[in-house]
Every structure is written in structure tokens, then in C-alpha cells.
Amino acid sequence: MTIIFDLFAQILQMALVLLAAPLLIGFVRKVKAHLLRRQGPPIVQPWRDLLRLLRKETVLAENASWFYRAAPYFIFATTWVAASLTPTFENGLMFSWAADLIAIIALLGSARFLLALAGMDVGTSFGGIGSSREAMFGSLAEPATIMIVFTVSLVAGSTQLSEIASYMLAHSELRVSVGMALIALLIVAIAENGRVPVDNPATHLELTMVHEAMILEYSGRHLALIELASALKLLLYISLIDCMFFPWGMAPHGAGVVEMATGGVAFVFKLAVAGVLLAVFETSTAKMRVFRVPDFLGAGLMLGLLATLLVFVTRSL
Amino acid sequence: MEHLSLDIAQLLAGALVLVSFMLLYQDRLQGLINIFALHAFVLTLSVAWQAYIQHAPHLYVTAGIALIFKALVIPISLRTIIKRLRIHRTVEMIGGVGVTMLIGIFLTALSLVVMLPATASADPLAREDIAFALAIVLLGLLMMVTRRNAVSQIIGFMSLENGLILAAAGANGMPLVVEISVAFSVLIAFIIIGVFLFRIRERFDTVDLYHLDRVRGERN
């Protein structure tokens, strides 16, 4: 009985993240538009775009290979799996033991690996530019993330997200190291999701693109999957931050329907807050030059390392 | 009598060292050969005196060899060689006579310092003898190091051998083997050197080793 219930919760989670991700994008756009005194498209606009793309015929570049065609499915699948294993409304998902925090980060790494390769497949200069920059950002962001994971896991004594969440819920105290980790994670999240000031998701100005450059040649269903994956990734990062630093309202493992519903509401609320903050932040900053990004990410990495060191050193005191 | 024989032996050995210094000092080839003959003659006397006081008749043979070969045959043949090669001129030296003499004195002192304590238990006759012999050997070597001319080097080498003979003669009752070998080696050495001088003469204008060094392989 519990198994069926757990399975249900897991499936619900998978469906929820899938549904919510494009809405989150739409919401952020809407808030940004409001901030700029524009009306903006409706929140469901990303979903409409996706469905339209899915319906369309896919145009493939002449020398695109099998890899190019297979990559979007796997990019999507990997990101989705990662997102489904991150607790959102309920703590202790059925499959949460399948991948701990490090594995989730690595799954995102797999997605990036595939995407960067896909960008190079057609053999255009823009694809290369995007992949190259993505690779550089990734090389700095990933270790920074690992350091953040170290900090949090050492504090919580586990790398399992559900364990971390319950620990954080039980010991809500202020720690310098955790605070540093939070800032570092915000930096990484901005970079990883290609938000301003690292990248501009709305731009199509060739030389400043990173993410958009990689997927320049994609169209139709492929493009839809990749867009969906990137939306999932944004959601995933917000859930990660929630789960590690603000796990309030999350339903404990084996909780009833009511608690789950509360958890769901809390999650939606937290998403909304994050979306607003993101929109405000994006509208108030300008995009930085590509070669400033390593400094930005380096700061994240250093913060992460500092936090880890603090945890290590204070452990025996 | 004992004392007197010791004194005479010492006197002769000392004279040999003195002649070694003369060799070191002499810078003309002609004179060098003459002094070498003197060196060999003093050696003869010394060895003969040893033969007399040790009652070792075989040492007279050694003395005879020294007299005939070293004091007569070798100087004469060397003289003809340098005549044929037309090298009667002055011998160049390295470092100047004064320094060389100083080094020589140092070497003599060194040999005394080294040998006298080492032979404390030995026959006093042998003690002095061996110390002087070492001095002669070292002076001969010094001469070989400082001279550039092949003939003077040979003379240096032979004075070194004279020192060896003096030592061998001074060692009481040293078996005949040594004398024979020494004589033998001197003989061979001379022949070889002669052969070499001849060959070298064939290829080079002078026996000066300085020129010989020029044709070393591998200089690049």
C-alpha cells in the first residue's frame, strides 16, 4: 500500500516538475514584463510555444548526424530524471536513493556534455562558440557546485537530498558556512541556467549568445525538448535551493495527502518567490562580458571552498 | 765501522737527491744528459756501497748495469739522438726554475716526513735510503710534469727509475727478482722509447710533445 502511495507520489512529482517548469519560465517573463511596464505574454505562453514546436516539421541541417537527432531526447530525459529525484513538495521520494546530490549534479553534467556536443555537430561557427563557452562555464560551475554539496552534506551528514532536507528542517540555525554555500549556489544557478548577467535567455545577438548559440540549428520537436529541458533545469535549481536551505513546508516521508497538498502549496509559493527575485535581479543588472564570467564563477568556487574549509576546520572544535 | 758505513750510504743517497735537483735546475739538453750520467754514476756508487755493506754480491750486478747502461750507453745514445734531431737548444720550463726548486724542496721534506716514521722499526740503513729514494722518485715525476721536451721527460723518467733502484738496493735482502725486473724494464723502456722517438721523428718535425698533443682525435 505504501509502495503504491510512494509510487504515486513519485509519478506526481515527475508530472509536477514537467508541468511547472515552463510555467515558471512564463511567470518570470511575465514579472519581468511588468517590471518593464509591459503587459507581457500570458504565463502559459511557453507551453503554447512548446506544443507548437512539437507539431511542426523538424528541419535538420544537411550534415547533421544521428547523434544530433538523438541528443535532445537524452538531454531532456537526463534533466527530467534529475528534476524528478529532487524533492519538491514531499521529502523522501520513492527513488530518491537512486541518486544522491552528487549524482544529480553529475546528471546535469551529462546533459550539458550532450548539449555541448550537439552544438558542434553541424559544424557551424556559432555552435562551436556556444559549446566552447558552455564548456568553460561548466568547468568552473561544476566544481563550485560540488563544493557547495560538500558543505551542505557535511553539515547534514549525508549526501541524500531527503536526509539533508530533514536535517535542515530539524536544525534551522544560522551557519556562516551554509550562508556562503547559499550565495555560491545562487551564483552557480544563475550561470548554469544562462540568466543575466551571465547569458541572456532572450537575446539572439550572435556574439553574446551561449545557450542559444548551441541550439541555433535545432528546430521543431528537438528544439521543444531542449527548451523544456532548460526550463526543467531552472526549476531543478530552485528546488535544490529550496530543499537544501529552505525546506519549510515540505511534507515528510510517508505523509498523508493533506501534508502533501500543503507541501505542494509551499513549493508553488517558493517557486513564485524565486521567480520574482530572479526577475527583479535580471532587470536590475546588465549582462557581463564573456571573459568576466570566469571571475564571477570563480567567486562562487572560492566561496564554496571557503565554506567547505570552515566545515572541516570547525568539525573537531 | 757501522756508523761510518751508514754515513757513507747516507752521503751517497743524499748526493743522488742533490743531483736530482741539478737535473731539475738544468735547462739545456746537453747539460741535462751529462747530469743524468752523473746521476747514474752516483747511483752506481750507492748500489755498490750497499752491496759491500750488505754482503750481497748480486747488487754488484745491479750496480754494473747502472754504470754501463745508464751512465754510459744511454747518455751517449741520447746525445747522438739530439744531435741528429738538431735540438741542442734551451729547454723550456713551466712555472720557472725558482718555483720548481721550491716544490722540489717541499717534496723532499714530504718524503722524509712520510718515510721516517713509517720505517721506525726498520734497519736504520734502509730508513734513510728509502726516504731519499722516495724523494728521488717524486723529483723525477716533478721533472716529467714540468718539462715539455720528450728527451727531458725520458730523463725524468729514468731518474725516477734510479730512485726505485736505490730503494730496491736499500731494502735488505730483497730477492734478485727485483733487480732483474728493474734492469729488464729499463732496457725495454729504452728500446721502446727509442722506437717511438724514431717513429715520431718520421711524422713530426720535432720530438716536442707539444706538437704531438695537437693531433689528438676528437678535438672539435
Next chain:
Amino acid sequence: MSSNLLLISNALVSVPAAAACVLAFQTDYRRSAQINLAASGVTFLFALTLLLTGPENGTYLFVDDLNIVFIILSTFVGFTTSIFSASYIGHEIDTGKLTSANVRFYHAMYQALMCSMNLALLAANIGLMWVAVEIATLSTVLMVGLYRTPHALEAAWKYFILGSVGIALALFGTILVYMGAQPVLGEGYDGMVWTSLMQHASQFNPRMLNVAFVFLMLGYGTKVGLAPMHAWLPDAHAEGPTPISAVLSGLLLNVALHAVLRFKMLLAANAAAITPGPLMITLGLASLIFAAFMLYRRDDIKRLFAYSSIEHMGIIAFAFGVGGPLANFAGLMHMAMHSLTKSAIFFAVGHIAQVKGTQKIADIRGLTESHPALGWGLVAGVVAIVGLPPLGVFMSEFLVVSSTFAQQPLLAIPLVFGLLVAFGAILLRLIGMAFGEATESKESAVKASLVPLYAHLALVLLAGLYLPPHLVAWFQNVARLLG
């Protein structure tokens, strides 16, 4: 004092002596090469019979465990070199580099050299040993000058002068030893005989022995080729006929080393005398490191390996200087391996210089392609000599380095440093010569005799993998004798 033993040791001296006399009158070079070979072979067989009889004393000659090692090695390398020499000299005659008169002289001298070396090893008496070493020097001087080129004469001249000075110093040392022994052993023959010297060594005047050892070490050390006295060695190796280079490196150096070891044992037996170890270690290390650096600038293949001989003599002197059962064992082993390997290398080098028509390293390339047998032979030889397993030199280097490092780590560091520097130099030259595009060969039709080359290498390989227990026990015994 068994009579058959004396027969054997006498035969070891007299067979080559007789052969030398016969060869002096033999004009046909083919015939004389055969006689040379036969005489060397017979000598080797006689040496082997020494294994069956035990150590014994004669009046003038004696055999103990120490010199059996040397004598067997020496006659064996003498024998294989005579095989190599036959084909080498044949080629030199064909190309007109040597006349038949030269060759007659050469063969006579070869046997004279063998005779004198055997005599030096077997001599029961320090005077006789000195005489034998002197004769060996003179005969090699004559052979080094065999080609009569200015370079050859110059090399012979240098060898002669330095060798004579060395031998004179050794004689002085010998006299001093006698004088040290005389108060104890009395006047006469006893004062020069090894066995009585060794028995009473502890009673000799230690200061006398100290001075004597200085002279003996420098005197015989000159012949060993140790560092400040080494100058004759590279030129003599490079300018003489290659079989003589092989004999010089493989045998003559060992004979001189044998003399040094004997006197070292004498000193070791006297507790009050200086320990000879530090002096040998210093000279050994100086030779090793000096030769190692000198290897880098060599552009003549035979000089290269001559310097390598200096290097290895340094290692051997070092090992004996360190002493103790392990290091002495290693020293003996290294000496044997070096003899075999270095002569094998010279066998290869001799033919290589003939086929390529030059001794310049820069003009020799791609040997493994143009002459696989010779080229791989050289590679194997060099691999052996630089101390790579599974060849025998590795075993001795293993023992030298590890035993030294366990005892005196600070001494092992310069040793290892020298080994590495030398390794780098030789390997660099080897790669240049054995690999790459092959250079043109001057002579394609050299009938190389590969048997001695590969026989030596096979022995060295065998020694690296398996040492017969008898040999080990014997070496260990000798190592113990050496103290």
C-alpha cells in the same frame, strides 16, 4: 702442492708463451689466426680444469679462489676475442689497413699479452706479478700503435708514458711492502710471497703499509683506469685494433684490479693500517661521475665505450671499497659481467666501424635496419652495460646500490647520480646509432663473426636470471676473503 696443479698453472703461462714464439715466425695470416685461436682455446680449457682441482700453492705460481675467478674469465674472453679477432683482422688485411708483417707482430703480441696476464694473475709473488703487469703493458702499447697513424702513435705514446709512471709507482709500493714485511719475515724470498704476507700481515708496520698502499693504489689504479690516472685509456681503446680494445677493457683492467684487490686484502688484514675502503670509494666515485659526464661529448664510438669502461671500473672499485659480503659479491659479479658485456660491445663495435667505414657516432645511424644482427647485438650489449634487466649487470648494480644505500645512504646518492648521468649519455648515443634512417654502408660484405658477441650476451643474460649455486658459493667465499 700437487704436481698436476702446477702443470696446469704452468701450462696457462707456457702455452701462450710458446704460441707467441711460433706466431712470431708465421707469415700466413690465416694460419696464424688459426694458431692464435687454437692456443687461446687450449689455454681456456686448461683454465677450466682449475675448477676441478682446488686452490694450491707453488713456488712461483699459485691458485686460490680469488684468482680462479679472474683466470677463467680472462682466458674465456681471450678465447672469444681470438675468434672475433680472426674475422676482424681478416677484413683489415683485405682492405689493406694492415700488412701481413703487422699481423704477424699482432698475433705474437696477442699471445704474449695473454701469457703475461695469466702470469700476473697466477703469480705467487708480488715481484713476479709486477713484472707480468709490466710486460702486459708493454705488449699492449705495441698493439695500440699497430696502425702507425699519427693518432695511433700518439695514443700509444701517451699510454706508454702514463703506464710506465704507473708501473714505476707500483714498483715503489711493492718495495715498500717488502720492507714492511722484512722485519717480520726476515730477508729473502718469503717477504714477497702472497701466502706468507697474508699470514703475517697483522704484524707488519702499519704506517709502511699505508704509504705502500698509496703507491700501489695509484700505480695499479693507473692500469685500472681510475679517474685522475685514466687519461691513457680512451685513446688507447679508440686507436688500437678493436680486438685489443676488447681485451683492454675486458681483461687488462681486471688484471690490474686483481692486483689492487690483493693489496687491499693485505691492508684489511692489518688492523692498525688505514682502511683502504674510503680511498677506493673516492677514486671509484670520481671515476664514475667524471666518466659519466665525459660520455656526453664523445663523438667516437670506441671512445664512448672506453669512457664507459672507466665508469664501470669506478663502480667496481666503489663496490669493493664499500666492502662487506654483499658489496664484494656485487663487485666480483660486476667485474665479470662488465668484462663479458664490454668485450661483446667491442665485438659489435669493431664490425660496425668496419661496415660503416667510420668510428664517428654521427655517421652511424639506423643499424637495426641496415645490419639487424649487429645492430640488435649492440642494442642488447648497451642495454646490458647500462644495467637494465634481465641482464647480469643489473644484478650487480642492484646489489651495489641497495647494499650501499642500506649502509651509507649518503654514498649511494652520488653513485646513483653517476649511474643515471651515464645512462642518459649512452642511451642517447645508442638511440642515435641503432635507430632512425640507416646511413650508407661503406662495406656491405663484412663477414662478421657474431658467435662471440651473442655467446657473451647469452652468458650475461643467463647470469641475470640464474646463477648456478656452485658459482654463488664460490663468489661468496671470495667475497668473504676480500673482507
Next chain:
Amino acid sequence: MPLYLALVCVGGLIGVSSLPIYKRETAGVAELIYRLCLGISALLFVAAIIPRGANALDLTLPLGLPWIGMRLHLDALTAFFLAVVNLGGATASVYAIGYGAHVSNPVRVAAFYAAFLAGMNLVVLAADAYTFLVAWEFMSLASWALVLTHHHDAENRRASYIYLLMASFGALALLMAFGVLGGVSGAYDFASIREAPRDSWQTGLVLALVLLGAGSKAGLAPLHVWLPLAHPAAPSHVSALMSGVMTKVAIYGFIRIVFDLLGPPAFWWSIEPMTFGAISAVIAILFATLQSDLKKLLAYSTIENIGVIFIGLGLSLAFKANGMLVPAAVAFSAALFHIFNHSLFKSLLFFGAGAVLTATGERNIERLGGLIHSMPKTAFLFLGGCFAIAALPPLNGFVSEWLMFQAILLSPTMPQWILKLLVPAVGVALALSAALGASCYVRAYGVAFLGRPRSDEAREAKEVDQWSLGAMSFLLGLSLTAGLLPGFFIDTISPVAKAFIGGRMPAQNEVGWLSIAPVAESRSSYNGMLVFVLIVASAWAARWLIYKYWSGATRRAPAWDCGYIEPSTATQYTGSSFAQPIRRTLGVIAFSARERLDMPLPGETRAARFSVQIQDRIFNFLYLPITSAVARISNWLNALNFLSIQEYLGLVFAALVLLLVGVAR
């Protein structure tokens, strides 16, 4: 029994290597040798996995050092490495059956190949110092000959020179280490070494020497210079063995001496391996990212992985010294598992590089591109290898890195301050190298296999033979298996950890659902199988849904590229431009990268030139001074070769006087 089998097999390999002496000119000898090697390696693999019971097997042969003999043994560690060596050997042999024919001078290569295999096996089996070093150097020697396969190329000759010199340096360091271990009495067999008491300065000395010896052979950071030169120079199946297997044999040497012979560890033993491991990992992967020679890139990445393994071993030492046996076992198992994994995917990648080389004749990725069209199978297999080595789930590279991270997370309770500071730094290095590794392989794969062909050779490439593909597929399959079912492999490694650490990880077959949990499930767990199934299922579901409910229509058209695609393939992103951001941000520190731009003035017609200069700082600061010092000293001493006779006599004279003065005192 397994030990005898192993011994016979090693003998067989040596016999096989001498085959060409008897059958010199026969065609097909090379292939015969490879087939025999395959068979023998398979047998040796069997010998490694036959159950032996808990005790080590021993055997003494009357060879080698006379008073010790040739000692051989087969214990858990040996068995593990025997398995790694022969798995690599067998697959390389399969590959070589197809590939070997393309190599110049195939028979020579095949002969030394067999000898090389024999040497590696013997190192692992050896149980005394002499046999160990003989085998060790024999392995170097055989591989040296293999590096010289293409000896007409001066660059390869230089590589072989540096290689053997460094190998010799390492062997001498090990020799000295054994000198200390064996002691004055010369007890060089491992059994007596294990028993012997030792001072702490001696253990310190041994540790440093072993790190020099095994580290130089494995390619640890400041001693790595030979590796990127030598590994690529050999034929690819040999490169695979050298990178994938020989470096592991070197690590075996480290483990054997430090974990087994040297006795119980002190905490400071861990500092050196971890520090140098971390430095190697980061420096090497940065270099790899800049390489345009595919095989050189792989070689640099080998150094990175060796660094990772050393980090694991160092951690394990630290834990063990602090009595934390389970974490020690986690770190140790992580290291061993990474050894196994790396041997799989590095071989696979070298085989792939070899296939590319066969098909195009090119190693330079700047002249490749688009191979995915002409060699789709190789491209797929190589992609798998890249995925595995970039430590991405669900393949095996990730699992060992993950275990390594878990071990680091267990370390804060260690009391030593230095470790508290070092371990997080090492963690950053590990994470950084993993991330950079991913970029490196994106670049390698993207430039070489994707995009448009940059040369005619790349355009006309043909798929390689079945043997090569078979070997690669096998390795990829194994990598995938190890990634999906890591619990099985970790349990297999456990006895080794048990024997050498004293503790072990919990048995993984008791963890449900084929997951792995290094300490406890509540702490961390990972299930490769489930992740893999979920990914494949959701990818497949997505495709199925899209094709069913939306559109599956596809049309081919010219690439868009913002409106216009330049037909010249030179406009593609190249390898060096791909690496430019990393070079700019990290390169200046690591390898003093200098960019020079020569821009013509307006009106000038000449072409603009851009050049990048990359220097290996370690090489400049460590090796160049040594070489120039040797050159200077030898030049200076060389004057002594040209003295006159008098001057030589003067030397003798001076020595004499000096000694006499000494004696007179």
C-alpha cells in the same frame, strides 16, 4: 594451482615473444602472436579469478638472486591487478589482430608486445625485490622498444629516450627504497621485508623514494613529462596498454610497498600522494584540454586519472592511520575501482584513436571532423568512452569518482590540522579535474568526430575492421556494466581492501535494488541501473509520445547559421579556438600561455597571424635546468680530454702528493 597456471602463462608469453627468431619471414607471424597473446591473457585472467581461499599462494623458483630465489605470490591484490592487466592485454590483443597489420614492421611490434605483457604480469606476481625490479625494468624496456616502432621520426626517438631515462630514474629510486627495506643483511624477499622493524626516518625515506619510483612510472605530476611523449609514439594497441595498464602496474608497486611492506601507516604518509595526485589531476587535464594531438590528449588525461587514483590512495592511508577502517576501505576501493575503470575506458579511447589513425592517417584533431558520418560505429564507441572518462553517469567513471567524493566527505573527523586543510583542497582539485575532463572530451569528440571534415583524409575515412570494433564494443559493454552494477565489482574488490586495509565496505549485494551505499544508505547511495533505466525509458517515452501525438516529420535543409553558412570547413570552430576560453582563464597560471597577434595595418595585403605559445612550466623549471647543468658540466669537464701528457702526469702527481700528505699526517 592458479599461481602455476600464471607462471606457465608468463613463460608462454616470453616464448611467444621469441617466436620471430624461428619464423622470421613468414607472413602472418604477427597475427599468430596476437592470437596466442589473446589466449594466454585469457588464461591468466582465469588464473586471477579462480577462487584461491583466503591465503596467498607462494612459490619459489631457483632463479634470480641466488640466496633468495625468484619468489612469486598470488594474493588478493595481485589477483586484482592480474585481472586488470590481462583484461587489458586480451582486449588489446583482439584489437591488434585487426590493427596490427597496419603498423610498420608488424612482427617486431608483435614480439615486443608479447614481452611487454609478460613483464607486466611478472611485476604483479613478483614477491621479492629483485624479481620485482627485473620485471619492472623489463616492462619498461619492452615498451621502450615499442615506443621506438616508428623510429624514423626524430620526435619518437626523443620520446623513447626521455622515456627510458625516466623509467631508469624511477627504477633506481625503487632500488634504493628496497635497499632500505631489505636492510644491511640483504633480505629482499617480501616476507622478510614485511617482518623487519624500521625507524621512522627509514619509512619516510622509503615513502619518498617509492613515490619517485612508482610515481615516475605512473606519470605523477612533476615526473610525468615522458608520458605524453612516449604513450602516443607507440602503436595504438600498445598506447592503450601503456596508458591503461602499465600505469596501473606502477600503482600496484606503490600499493604493494606502501600498504603492504612498509607496515602500519602514519598520517603524514598521506600528504605526499594526495598533494601530488591533486596537482597531477588539475595540471594534466588542463594540458589535455589544449592538445590537438588526439593520442597526446589521451595520454595527458591518463596523468589526470593517475592523480585521481593517488588521491584515493592517499585518503585511504590517512583514514587507516587514524584507525577509520571503513572510510579507508571506501577510499581504497574507490582507487581500485577507478584503476579498473580507467583501464577499460582508456584502452577503449586509445583503440578509437588508433581506428581514426588507421582510417585517416591523422592524429591531429584539427585535421579531422565529421568522422561520425564515415565511421559511425567507431564514433558511437568513442562517444561511450568519452562519457565514461568524463565521469558522467550512468557510466563507470562516475561511480569511482562518486566513491572518491564520498570518501572525502567522511574525512572531517580526522584530527590532524594539515589534513583538514589539505583534504578540501584536494576535493576542489578532484571536482575541477572532473569538470575540466568533461570539457576536454567535449572538445576532443566534438572536433574530431562531429562537424564537417577538415581534410580529405577525414572525408574519405572508412570504418575499421571487425576485430577492432569487437574489442572496443567489449570494453564499452564492460564499462556500462561496471557503471550499472557497481555493487558487484565493489564486492569483488572487497577482499583486497579487507587484506590491505583491515576493514571493508558493507557488502553491496545486501543493499536493495542493486544500489551501492558506501557506508550506510541514509548517508549516500547511488543506483546506476535505475538512473539508466529511467533515462532510457523517459527518452524513449518522449520520442514515442511525440511521434504518436505530434509530428515525426523531418526535412533536410542547409544549415542555418544565422543566415549564411560558409562552405569552407575552415570556418568551423577548431580545437584551439574551442580551448581558448579555458586557455585564457586558467592557462596563464598553469602553463604561461602567450598569445601573439600579428595584425596587418589597414591597407596592407598580408594575412593576419595569430599564434599561441604554450610552455610546460614544470618542464621549464625542473627539467631544463637539469639538462643544461649536465651539458654545462660535461662541456666544462670535457676540457680534461685534451690535456697534454704533462698535464695528465701532473694530475697523477698531484693525487700522489695529496695522498702522501694525507698518509703523513
